[in-house]
Amino acid sequence: MYERELAALRRSGRFREPITADPEACDMASNDYLGLAHKRKLLKHACNKVAHYPYHGPKSSLFVGGYHPIHAEFERALCEANGFEAGVVAGSGFLANLGLIEALVRRGDVLFIDESYHASGMAATKLVQGQVVTFSHNDSDDLVTKLAETDAKRRRIIAVEGIYSMEGDMVKREFFEIAEWFDALMIVDEAHSSGTVGPNLLGVFDYYGITPKAHHIKMGTLGKAYGSYGAYILGSEEVVSFLHNRAKPLIYATAPSLFDIALAHEGFGYIGARKEKLTHKIEKRKDIVEEALGFRPEGMIVPVPMPDIETALRIRDALRVEGYEVGAIRPPTVPSPILRVILRTSIKPKAYRRLFAHIEELMHG
The missing domain is CATH 3.40.640.10 (Type I PLP-dependent aspartate aminotransferase-like (Major domain))
Incomplete structure (x- = not known):
């Protein structure tokens, strides 16, 4: 019934499927900003x-x-x-x-x-x-x-x-x-x-x-x-x-x-009860973005522009192999494709340093 529409989505790089995050990976894709979804x-x-x-x-x-x-x-x-x-x-x-x-x-x-x-x-x-x-x-x-x-x-x-x-x-x-x-x-x-x-x-x-x-x-x-x-x-x-x-x-x-x-x-x-400690962690991760990308995010969402959909998907998949989960956001959700990196207080700062270095290598390697 919808074969042609689905085929068109695949051709354009806009086809979506549910994704199960790897529990062993560095989750930089979810909106669990403060890691509370892991607090038993x-x-x-x-x-x-x-x-x-x-x-x-x-x-x-x-x-x-x-x-x-x-x-x-x-x-x-x-x-x-x-x-x-x-x-x-x-x-x-x-x-x-x-x-x-x-x-x-x-x-x-x-x-x-x-x-x-x-x-x-x-x-x-x-x-x-x-x-x-x-x-x-x-x-x-x-x-x-x-x-x-x-x-x-x-x-x-x-x-x-x-x-x-x-x-x-x-x-x-x-x-x-x-x-x-x-x-x-x-x-x-x-x-x-x-x-x-x-x-x-x-x-x-x-x-x-x-x-x-x-x-x-x-x-x-x-x-x-x-x-x-x-x-x-x-x-x-x-x-x-x-x-x-x-x-x-x-x-x-x-x-x-x-x-x-x-x-x-x-x-x-x-x-x-922990707002000061959490704020310190948030600001520390923003510092890393500023060092790596040259701008300071206002919140905990870091959009990294991609030249095209194919590059966004290629880099997302390559990062997944390296143990990093990030979002590849494509049109029509956004006008132009981005990698969407989420800053999370439960992930160590050095992991973000490595991530941004990997993205740079994959973009120009």
């Missing part, structure tokens, strides 16, 4: 927490009895630490973005979304009732121009990422100021910034010292720095209540796994 104590504590209750599965949606004390405890902890009024857990980052954008952009509204926003957000734009305007990546001038061209009476919503998942750059502080100037709601996808930046490792609000206001919405995932699976949305009581009543991925899906939320809560506490 966190696993044990989460298991004990769930086992304390008479049932271990949520059994239904949040609004038909599936809301559990484990969900509520984690939401409260996130709100207290991040300074938001209310929160809600979601099944995944993809579902959280889909629900947020589809629910909040009503008829007559205008969504302004960064052209590099995650695919989940872009998928959601196909479902909204309002108008969708993309602006150039991390370009505040382009956003201001496009905001100024819209009717001031219409509700405006801006969607950005804290750290962009492919470019690895951080949203500019002026985007927060622009949202205030234009009285716009602001969605900040902190999937890759929560747990990796800021004095408390809470993300870009923390990094810039911004106190959340009623027009701010923060989304974060649990499958990256927190070492689990799932997502959360933080905002004002009004916004979260609206999502409870309008966000389809919250209403029509079984509530998030109790174990995954419990495990994320353990990871969240672990990060808070």
Whole structure:
């Protein structure tokens, strides 16, 4: 049925298959930034927490009895630490973005979304009732121009990422100021910034010292720095209540796994208790990137440009033979192919030095 399409994907170098990481390799491909997915104590504590209750599965949606004390405890902890009024857990980052954008952009509204926003957000734009305007990546001038061209009476919503998942750059502080100037709601996808930046490792609000206001919405995932699976949305009581009543991925899906939320809560506490030590490790790995590649990453994502898809795949496979796992990211996910190297605190700095030296040799050898 799809033979021709699959053949075309193979010819173009865009064919994908599931990859099982080698547990013996240096994992520089996953988003387990702080190595929490390997912490057995966190696993044990989460298991004990769930086992304390008479049932271990949520059994239904949040609004038909599936809301559990484990969900509520984690939401409260996130709100207290991040300074938001209310929160809600979601099944995944993809579902959280889909629900947020589809629910909040009503008829007559205008969504302004960064052209590099995650695919989940872009998928959601196909479902909204309002108008969708993309602006150039991390370009505040382009956003201001496009905001100024819209009717001031219409509700405006801006969607950005804290750290962009492919470019690895951080949203500019002026985007927060622009949202205030234009009285716009602001969605900040902190999937890759929560747990990796800021004095408390809470993300870009923390990094810039911004106190959340009623027009701010923060989304974060649990499958990256927190070492689990799932997502959360933080905002004002009004916004979260609206999502409870309008966000389809919250209403029509079984509530998030109790174990995954419990495990994320353990990871969240672990990060808070060790933020200084973890920050030191993060900065040390950024130092190595600066020495090897001549730039300092803003987060823990290091994109290494490749001349073409074939080279990206060849170098990825050669590195795998040497015991290194890195991502070969190809169009249409990115405009041009890259090797995506993830800085992880559980991998020793000397391994990154060797990796970047290997890439240099393979590029010019």
